Amino acid sequence: METKQILLDTLTFHGHKCWASTAGVRIGLAALQALGVERSGAKSLHAIIEIGDHHGAMCFGDGVQYTTGCTFGKGNIEKNNQGKLAVTLIDKANQKAVRVAYKPSLQKQIKESAFMQKRTAGIPPTQIPEAEQWELVNLIWDAPQDQIMTIGPVVDYPWSEPAExxxxxxxxxxxxxxxxxxxxxxxxxxxxxxxxxxxx
Ligand SMILES: [Zn+2]
Ligand SMILES: [Zn+2]
Structure with missing residues (x-):
């Protein structure tokens, strides 16, 4: 699959292999597809991501940033601190938006995995065997789309922003x-x- 390279590049950027960053990649790509837009090289898109602070699975944010091009450096992403794995992606030119949320149907398998058992015991992800890291990445990567996410309707989203x-x-x-x-x-x-x- 051509998009597999995007996953590999994201994991390199992210620093380790985990299910949450992989979920971010799949959801970021799905949001782009739902809006019919390309990755934001400049600032054509804006993202509102629902992760909070100091909780697990915030890695989701790196997958969303890498795939959508909505990044904290460019300032076209913001957190609304709901503590959720969801993103609203806004196409500024067409004033349309879509919300895509992670669906927790695989959470039991994730929780019981060797990777998460070790994470819960306080072992850093980079010290978990490579094969156990890939197990969870592949679980999310290979899952059917409707098993791991809910894609909302494309809705009107009026947009204006101050000049840079x-x-x-x-x-x-x-x-x-x-x-x-x-x-x-x-x-x-x-x-x-x-x-x-x-x-x-
Ligand atoms: Zn991670
Ligand atoms: Zn000074």
């Missing part, structure tokens, strides 16, 4: 590069927030 600030300047204090709106003028000097002592 492209101007930068060098702080007169520390000499570091700062986006212009973040500079503060103190005694005639342009300073970054840290150097200015201002809270905002």
């Amino acid at each position: 600030i492209v101007r930068f300047a060098v702080c007169d204090g520390c000499g570091e590069l700062v986006a212009e709106p973040y500079l503060r003028v103190v005694n005639g000097k342009s300073l970054c927030r840290d150097c200015s002592g201002y809270a905002v």
Whole structure:
């Protein structure tokens, strides 16, 4: 399968092989397909991902970022902290969106797997035997689509966003590069927030 390379590339980026990042890949690809759009090279798409903080399976987020091109670096993804493995992908130009959610029908098998037994015992994923890592990746990768996800309807999604600030300047204090709106003028000097002592 041609898309298998996307999975391999994602796992390299992610750093280890796990079911949640694999679920993110499959759901990211399904969301693109549902909207009929390509991966967001610039910022044509925006994603609202429902993972939270400090919980298992947040790895889902890397699969979604890698496949959709909605990344925290570009700023076209946000978390809404529901603690769920789901994403709403928005096609900005056509003002359409789709929500795709992970369906937990394989959760018993995942929980009882050698990989998760070891994860629960506190063993880092990178120290779990390669074959046991692949077992769960393949479980999710090979599952029929409707077994592991619910694809919602494509709905209208009005979109507008502020213009991007492209101007930068060098702080007169520390000499570091700062986006212009973040500079503060103190005694005639342009300073970054840290150097200015201002809270905002
Ligand atoms: Zn992971
Ligand atoms: Zn500074």
